[in-house]
Amino acid sequence: MIAMMLSRGSKTLVALHRHHLQLQCGQWGWWSRRWLVKVRLKWVKNRGFDHIIDRDTDIKAACLLKDAIAAAPSGLLPARSLARFQKNLGLTVPVLRFLRRYPTLFRELPHPRFPSLPAFSLAPAALLLHRRESETFQAALPEDAAHRLARLLMMARSRALPLSAIFPLRYDLGLPPDFPSALAATRSDLFRLSRRPTDGAFILSLSSWPDHLAFSALQLRHRDALAQPSYRDFKKPSVSSAAPLAFPMRFPRGYGSMKKVKAWMEDFHHLPYVSPYEDASGIDPDSDLMEKHVVGVLHELLSLTIHKKTKRNYIRSLREELGLPHRFTRVFTRYPGIFYLSLKCKTTTVVLREGYQSGKLVDPHPLSLVRDKFFYVMRTGLLYRGKGMTKLVLEEDDLFGEGNCREEQKEQIAIDNEEQDGVYGDDVGFDDEDVDASDNDDDECYELDDSDDEDGSDNG
Known part of the structure; x- marks a missing residue:
């Protein structure tokens, strides 16, 4: 009888049945079972995030090369030593070509001892940014x-x-x-x-x-959102008293069967939240509760980054210590409302969707603002080549103001996707400029094989 009524979708009986199992199996025995519906979602390309990754890859390479030149005793980087940087920088072009592409950052000159050998030093703008x-x-x-x-x-x-x-x-x-x-x-x-x-x-x-650092970004977000007297003395939650916290969601547009997706996310959000800083050894590794814990660990790791993104291979090197499953890439493709997986620049990059709004960081770090100025200097050199130095404003107050990158901001806004806020859970919306989306119910999930090693052993 129970099976017949369950098959008819009786929500009351489902709730009673789950409560009965919880009483039988103990406090966490209930969560040792899998109840989440396996919803298959299609991977949707996001031009805005891909553009950010493309831009930041060049910025990161420029910063790391700048550090290498600054650390050299002579302040010079010979061309013959560039090969060792190629793999770590993640560039799709040779390092020598990359250095010559941005004369406003890197100055080419003959080597003091070997005139036929080119070498590179830091241009005045690079020295200013380095300081x-x-x-x-x-x-x-x-x-x-x-x-x-x-x-x-x-x-x-x-x-x-x-x-x-x-x-x-x-x-x-x-x-x-x-x-x-x-x-x-x-x-x-x-x-x-x-x-x-x-x-x-x-x-x-x-x-x-x-102890004062043992709070995740999600917990701090909820504490600030509640902002009630009863939450002023925020206590560190334990696994036994963990409350169900909802992850901010921002789905791509065009998903089919959105009712199924919302029902699935509602069940997911109602699972207790186990902090990444809590001991999760007592949780069944095959349970839905552990899956939410893994999502929380990855969410917290990306929240710790300056640009709210990192390469998949960097996470793979931490997999065992963080308690992640072997094929953890499936978590990114299974929860596209939280993460975005990009294949830009011949690598696999994971982005935390909530970290960006209209193509900009929601909460930019002071270091990210300095790195944005690297892009301004690089872009000027790319556009004007040899005349780029005359186009730069090298005074610190002007260079680090907002007036020098208006064209860059206009270009970024034109490419980045505009997002609109929705109301589901805490923060759910849909990306407006996602492409390749469809409303078919048979959309398949785009899934990467964790054995793929596009990044090699990046150390950049």
Whole structure:
């Protein structure tokens, strides 16, 4: 009888049946079962996000090459040493061609000892930007950068990570080039640098557990949204008392069977939220609760990044420590309202949708503002080539103002997708400029094979 009524879609009986199972199986035994409907969604291309990734790839390469030149004793980078940078920069063009493309940042001149060998130094605009970036690092190092890195270590099972796994995320987390020694010296209360006994590799671990940092971005968002007296003394939730928190959603347009998608997301949001900083070892790895926990871990990791995005391979190097499943890419394609997966620039990049609004970061970090000026200088050099230096305004107050990049902003707005706010959960909308969408009920989910290794072993 129960089976017949369940097949007829009786919501009351479903609720009673689930409550009965919860009483039988204990507090978390209920969540050891899978109830979420498997909704198949079609991957939809987003031109706005792809443009951002294309632009930021060049900015990152320029910043890393700038750091390499600045760190050289002579201030010169010979052309014969460029090959070692090619893989780590993620460029689709040779490094030599990339350097010559932006004369406002990199100045080409003969090598002092070998005149036939070209070498590159930093142009005045690059020196100015490097100084401003260094000032931003110094201002953010004691608190912001240290807290981002500490939260990453807090999510790791062993509370420690090898430097080889952290270095690829250095640029995304907004860490200075010398962060291991700098943080170990200035924040010995948080970090400890040591060698792993097995292979002698350097590892960075937590010296102590900072309770005040054990809150995820989603928890802080809900605390600020509630803003009620009863929530002023925000207590750290435990697994046993975790409340169901809703992830902000922004779906692409054109999805078929939206009623199924909304019903699926409603069930997903009603699952208890287990913080990435909580011990999740007691949760069934095949349960829906664990799936939501994995979504929370990936959401928090992307929230820690400056630009709310990173490469898939960088996450893969942290997979075991973060407790992610082997084929974790399926999580990105299964929850397109939270994440966007891009194949731009011959790599796989994951973007946190809620981090952007109309093609701009919702909460830009001071370091991201400095990096935006790199793009202004690069774009000027690309447009005007040899005359680019005469078009730049090199005074600090003008260069870092908003008046010099109006054309860039107009171009960005023309390409980026305009979004409209919706009302579903906490924050759900639909992207207006997504293409290749359809309203067919038979849309298939675009899914990447985790064995694919487009990025190789990026360390940039």
